[in-house]
Every structure is written in C-alpha cells, then in structure tokens.
Amino acid sequence: MLLLRPTAIVQRTFKASTRKFSTETSQLRRTGLYDFHLENKAKMVPFAGYSMPLSYGDVGQVASHNHVRTDAGLFDVGHMVQSNFRGATATQFLEWLTPSSLSSLKPYSSILSVILNEKGGIIDDTIVTKHAEDAFYVVTNAGRKDRDLAWFQEKLEQWNTSENAKDGSVEMEVLENWGLLALQGPRAASYLQALTSFDLQKLTFGTSAFVPLEGFNLHVARGGYTGEDGFEISIPPSETVEVAKILMKYPVQLTGLGARDSLRLEAGMCLYGNDLDEDTSPVEAGLSWVIGKDRKETGEFVGAEIVREHLRSSPPRRRVGFVIDGAPARQGAKIFSGDESVGIITSGIPSPTLNKNIAMGYVKNGLHKKGTELEVEVRNRRRRAAVTSMPFIKPNYWRG
C-alpha cells in the first residue's frame, strides 16, 4: 500500500484532507486573489482556514523553489492577519505583549517578535512595524487568528481600563480582506524598481515605506519568509487583483505554499504550529535575539518570568538545525543520542538548494551545539543527524 501521504501531510499541515476539503469548501475563506489563482491554474488546498494555492500549473515544487532562489516569485499571503494598533500608549502596550524593544525602534522599521502567554509560551510569531510612537502595523498568522484576536481584545480591555492608559488608550483595527503580496528573490528589487520612482536602494532590509507604484500608493516592507531579498506589499481590498497582475510578469513566477515551506525552512525560519507553540518559550525556540537587550533584565512583559528563567539558567530544550544522512526526517521523527530519546523533529525536507536533507527540531539542552552527532529515526531505522547552524542557506538580504 502506497499511502499517498502528501494528502496526509496536507491533512496535518494544512488542516484538512482533500476529502474533507470537498465537503468543507464552503467554509474555507478566500483571499481577494482566489479567482486570480484559479485563472492561473493554481492547485488550491486548505491552509489555516483558507483555500490557498499549493502550486501553479505544472510547475513542480523544486522548479518553483529554485525560481525564487535564482529569479523571483510572487506569493499571496493575504490570509495573514494585518492589524493597526494606534493610540498614545501603543508602544507601551505592545511592549507589554511582546519582549521587543519598540521604544528604541526607528519609525518605519520592522522586527520579528513573539506574542507570549503568561507561561512565556509563544502564542504567535509576528512582524511588528513601527510607523510612529503611537502607530504600529502588525502581521500575525492566519492559523492563529482566533487565538490572537481574542488575546489582543482581552489585553486591550485590561490595558485601557488600567492606570497604564492614563496618557491615552490603544485601539486595534484589523485590516479585513486587505491583500498582502510577497515578492521574493534576487530579481525582486530590479523588477519592483522598474515600477516606481521611489529609490529602493534606500529601503534596506527591515525597513518599510509607502511606495508609489503604477498609480497606487502601497505599504512596502523589505523582508520576507524565504531568506532572499524581497518585499511584502500591503494592498487595499479593491486594488489587490490589479497589483497582483502588475507584479506577476516575467521573470516573476507565481509561487505557492509548497515552495514557501521549503524556502522558509532553508532560511531557518519557523512555521507556527510546526516549530513553535504555546508550550515553547522564545529561548527554547532559539529566538532570544528577538528579546530587546534593554528588556532582558527588567522588561515587564507577559511571560517575562519564565523567559528570564530560561535566559539565566538554560532552557530544558532548544531548537536546532540538522543535516541528515539518507532519508529526510519529517515532523514527528524522534531524535536519539545512543539509546536515549532526546528530542523531536518539527520540520524537515530534502533541501532543493543544498541537495541535502535538512531539518529543525528540539533537543535536550546540552546536545544543541553545532557539530553534535545524533540520530533520527525514519521508518524504524536510525539515520545520522548532525546538529548544524541555521540558516542552512546564506541569506541574501539588502542591507544597503
């Protein structure tokens, strides 16, 4: 029996089987580009409650992946949740919900951050962009929408009715149905530059700006989820299809979730639900670097106690990268040191760029050092797994 486990994996990762999909199609949400995807022969799959493109036409995942590494790809990430936080105490509020240093962040700069629960576990990972002391643009995961928004609401109420808001309250606005497109790859910048008078050389990695683009004025953030140079472009609902059509021309190729996953894994980036969850602290997740320097000792943020404990004495386990011999290890594969089970793989693929099996997973603290030789179990056989630093590929960000 050959179990067509792609469906099974799609089931697990994308939260619904094709069979289930057929009965639940009506309940799946659509981004503003749903019809656009179908017109471009997308193979749609359920992902995070949305019907999203896995791939387009007969372009295989490897070819699609490679195209982003060598040229450029366009991704619909409009399923992600875009929100604005505004108000006189917005900086302090978000510094309560995240361990990031937002007061020292320059306007129109973005950072990766984490939203933590009381136990220091990661509710979601997020990109926070500061526009001003009193205005932030926050992007969170579609699959965490209900949890995140409920949490934000609860915390906003708490904040706005407390002493903390005496200098002004904070409001959240969710940008429902707004488009979000990611243009990624070494040829992304030259492609985008041809469409705008804005000097993109000045828009370095981690910064953003409102960019005039063929008559539109769009929020463009330099960065992404592939390890390549690129842009994430936020678009009002009525303009999304038109902007997508402008951005998809040669040499840009439409790119689906399949390649998005292998690209982000090569770049060592986490996928919430696979590599991050509410029982994992940012220190365990190897994300201590998102905690602001000035906040490590004294920062008062939700979950600070556990985070500080993990920073002081080591956390029980740590997320690391692996290169694995023979068969690729996938999510759920057990990690061994001799006979002892010491951890679990959370994401793994045969890397299209490196032609090696790469993976990330959690191991007992102490076994996390680069070069540590461990084993993973794939189909009841042990395979050599060497702890490797991440990212697996050299990122190609534009730092000016």
Add this chain to the structure above:
Amino acid sequence: MQSILRRTLASSNSLSRCRVNITSRAVSRPFAFRTIVKSSYVFLTLHETAKKYTVEHECVAFDDSTGLGVISITDHAQSSLGDVVFVELPQVGTEVAQHDQIGAVESVKAASDIYAPVSGMVEEINDTLADQPGLLNKSPEEKGWLCKIKLSDPSELEKLMNEEEYKASYEH
C-alpha cells in the same frame, strides 16, 4: 511465443494491406509500419494486462513465465507526489509479506511509504533510482520501477484491482 509473434505481425500485415486498398500509396507506407509497431505493442501488452493495482497506488506487473512481479507506483501517484527526490528501496533477498512496508518515495513536500502489493522475495532493485529519483516522475511504471519480487503466492494478484477498477478507485 515466436509463433504468436509471427501471427500477430502477419495479421497486421494483412490489415495494412487492406488499408493500402483504401488509402493512397504515399500515406500507406508509414501507416502500415505504424500498424505493425502497434500490433506488436498489442502483443507486448498481453503481458502488461497482467498489471494489477492497489488502492494505495502501487502497481505490480506480473510475468507468469518468470514468476516475477515488477513493483512500481502509478502515474497518478507520481503526479500527486510531485518531484520525487529520494527513493528508499528494500534489500535484495528480503522476504516480504503482502502489505509489508518495503520502502518509501520522498518528494520535497512529503514522504510516502511503499508497501508490498504481493508476498515473495525481493530479487532485484532499481539501482538507477539512487542517482535518478526523477525517473519516478518521468516514467513511473517503466523506467522508474522500484523492485522485482518473486511471488510466493500469485493468487494474491486476484485480490488486486485491474486498471479500470483502479482508476475508478481514485476518481470518486
């Protein structure tokens, strides 16, 4: 066997000769040639009709003269899997029972276990797949075959599906 082959060719010749009468000469030559090729293909497919399928997309092409079954994954399976980048095969000499896991096919997105569609002994594996796993996409049921199993119980084949039944199994 030779006689069958000769008979097949002979009948195709007579068929093409028939057609010569109704088509112009210029067209008839390549046409006749193609007919011969096609007929011999029909002859070859006498063996290929012994192909049996599992609901999970494995295929076994059984040759009753050798007792060997060539195991492969179906074209439908490879198209669902996407680019195959790694194939794990059993070791030659392994005794397998029907439904035993005998290997795996990996694409970037996922791993698919391969289970033995029949019981027997693994006589040969397709070593080419180690260097060219992409053969599974290009030619899943021919060049991309996985292994050959000497069937210990050919009656197991009767429980498997023919091509028509197999197609119906995933089209619904």
